[in-house]
Amino acid sequence: MNKLQDYDEDDFRSRPGKHKSRPRSKDRPKFENAIDGLVITVDRGRFTVNLSDLDDVNIYAIKSRELGRKGVVVGDLVEVVGVDVKNPENMARIVKVKERKNSLQKSADDSESVERSLVSNIDMVAIVVATSEPEPNPRLIDRTVIAARLANAQPIIIATKTDVESSEKLSQMYQALDIPVISMNKTTNLDELLDLLEGKTTVLIGPSGVGKSTLVNRLVPDARRRTGEVNDVTGQGKHTSTSAYALKVNSKTWIIDTPGIRSFGLAHASVEEILEGFPDLIQATTQCQKGCSHQDTSCAIESAAFENPALLPRLDSFRRLLASLESSEG
DSSP, X not given: OOGGGGSOGGGOXXXXXXXXXOOOOSOOOOOTTOEEEEEEEEETTEEEEEEGGGTTEEEEXXXXXXXXXXXXXXXXEEEEEOOOTTOTTSOEEEEEEOOOSOEEEEESXXXXXXXXXXXXXXXEEEEEEESSSSOXXXXXXXXXHHHHHHTTXXXXXXXXXXXXXXXXXXXXXXXXXXXXXEEOOTTOOSHHHHHHHTTSEEEEEOOTTSSHHHHHHHHSTTOOOOOOOBOTTTOOBOOOOOSOEEXXXXXXXXXXXXXXXXXXXXXXXXXXXXXXXXXXXXXXXXXXXXXXXXXXXXXXXXXXXXXXXXXXXXXXXXXXXXXXXXXXXX
16 A cells, blocks of 8 residues: 555645745735725836825835735725835835725727726716717717626716717717716816715726816816827827826715727627616517517517617617627627
């Protein structure tokens, strides 16, 4: 009988080689003196963390080895050690990421299986669109609405440049989805928007050039976020924000500015989840035949849309999302 069978693997002790470090202990540090913080921006492996319990000071931190490959994003609630308030440039260490309430997920495109979290622990997703220059993109709006609902966050639409073009068309398009549309321009009173944001963490999502940074600078005057213009040739905005950044409006209210996006991949969404983003179409699907693809003329949604032309652009957007999913699976 092999004598090795008489021993458990815990009976063996590895002996460090001449030039090797000792084996890691199974005991992990407990970090009883860790301080709670909120990640407000991420820059090439360095994290800026707000410490509300220490007079709202912002410090820099890196991930500790104990976190391994665990990702850290803006909005994460963390615990940090090694805080040097007198010298904030001295790096603290993030030793724990607390359980997330939710996270806003995005893939590079519908064919990309890898999802990434844009931000976490949000209450609302504010989709910022310009009524003109650049023109609103309903498909991008719809995709962001679906992503917001998958994260159990309330979507709202902030329509900017309403002094150039009215937001009435957008309001009508999303009225059936119970999505508030807030009209804004450079001189609009902010009271209605501030009431909506109060007590929540809201991430601002939208293309470049729609006025996100301008809006942020009005909501948080000392933010000094860089603003840009729209390219006259392409009609697209120039990137001004280069990374997500959380800013405190007041003690209970945060907004997160994000870089401009031109697409919103939904590789993580199923057909049923996408349909939930179109509640104005759901009722019609009860009349669909079993196994209906919702893509051909026999679909009950199409009949409903011809009876109510207001549903036609919604049906078009829904089918484009389905087509994107099908092409990614093929």
